[in-house]
Amino acid sequence: MVKTISVYFNGTDDDNDVPEHGRITLAALLDQMTVKDHNNFSICVNGCGVETQDIRDLGAIFTFHLEKQVLNIAKQVEEMVKSSEDKVVLNVYGFSRGGAAAFWLGQKLKHISADRLTINVASFEPVPGNFITGVYGDLLLGTNSTLSAAVADLTECKNIANALVLFTNQPLPDIACHAPILPSLPTTCKAEIDVTPGCHKGAVAFYKSGESIKPANDESEIAFHRVVDFMQKCGTSFNFDKLHLDRNLIYSKESKQDSTDHRLLSLYERLAGKTSFRDGGQNRSMHLRNTIFTARDSKKYLNRYHQQLCNVENVSDKDCVLTIQSHNPQRMSPQQRQAIQFMQLTFVLAMAWMIYNKYFNEPSLESSNGFRPRF
Numbered sequence: 001m002v003k004t005i006s007v008y009f010n011g012t013d014d015d016n017d018v019p020e021h022g023r024i025t026l027a028a029l030l031d032q033m034t035v036k037d038h039n040n041f042s043i044c045v046n047g048c049g050v051e052t053q054d055i056r057d058l059g060a061i062f063t064f065h066l067e068k069q070v071l072n073i074a075k076q077v078e079e080m081v082k083s084s085e086d087k088v089v090l091n092v093y094g095f096s097r098g099g100a101a102a103f104w105l106g107q108k109l110k111h112i113s114a115d116r117l118t119i120n121v122a123s124f125e126p127v128p129g130n131f132i133t134g135v136y137g138d139l140l141l142g143t144n145s146t147l148s149a150a151v152a153d154l155t156e157c158k159n160i161a162n163a164l165v166l167f168t169n170q171p172l173p174d175i176a177c178h179a180p181i182l183p184s185l186p187t188t189c190k191a192e193i194d195v196t197p198g199c200h201k202g203a204v205a206f207y208k209s210g211e212s213i214k215p216a217n218d219e220s221e222i223a224f225h226r227v228v229d230f231m232q233k234c235g236t237s238f239n240f241d242k243l244h245l246d247r248n249l250i251y252s253k254e255s256k257q258d259s260t261d262h263r264l265l266s267l268y269e270r271l272a273g274k275t276s277f278r279d280g281g282q283n284r285s286m287h288l289r290n291t292i293f294t295a296r297d298s299k300k301y302l303n304r305y306h307q308q309l310c311n312v313e314n315v316s317d318k319d320c321v322l323t324i325q326s327h328n329p330q331r332m333s334p335q336q337r338q339a340i341q342f343m344q345l346t347f348v349l350a351m352a353w354m355i356y357n358k359y360f361n362e363p364s365l366e367s368s369n370g371f372r373p374r375f
Contacts, residue, residue, distance in 0.1 A: 009094035
């Protein structure tokens, strides 16, 4: 028997409420549809900026409360693993800073054997919330004080089995600190890295109108199907009848899978032309020297997943409107780590020398008064 825990992290200023009308987040939507029983559990986490009372966060700028949220989930998972003889599967979805939190949760649980815990991560627009340049000084000094540095290297998280990481192509102003991050993943992890059209929150927007829940745009519709498909394959069960979903969000049963693919194919074809015309030539900078590209010229496919839907044998970025520079960023080599450790040691010694000279190395009378005393 397997116990499945599904965790949904909202973005910084999002909550998990389901309103009578108005906007609803994908995290809240998925949580509402998740089947809950003695073997299936679901946790939906408010955005870290919604409920923080930690003055160190300065509202929603820093992530002290987010770490508390992650540690709280990690503790619950650890307790379930210890108290149950069954294997535990942890499926995590996160958006924006919640997407980075999904990676952070993997870091906190990496000490648990993959035989006891399997982690699957669906991260949409993982945004640490700090400036791109800050992570380099953080890694250099070894402080890991920024969220980007804390999740940059997941190669030791051997229990992460599958990962779906999706980025939007439209950049936000640098001052917004919304550059996304793609960590180094374990070599044993089956990872699907792709770019989807839209701009951050606008690419995963849903609203409730009357009794019906609808996607705000085509970009949100394909995001919904992409995440739901991944979560289902990893073991999360959904009851799509619990909510009145718009017909474009209704996930067809296996007998109707062909019609679903046909509808999605038409949607992807339309978005390929629309995105190329609207955003052609735009680049979006990421953390860790990665970049998202939007082709200047029209292409046959929107992204890699579009090629999969078309049963393309050799998936290639050259035929896609949306691409990413590196799908598999490598962890630091031993030589790079040695260089960083050398710089860290140099920094510590320099600081120690400055402190010694300032507080402990008192000048002699000769040097301070300019003459030698006579006796």
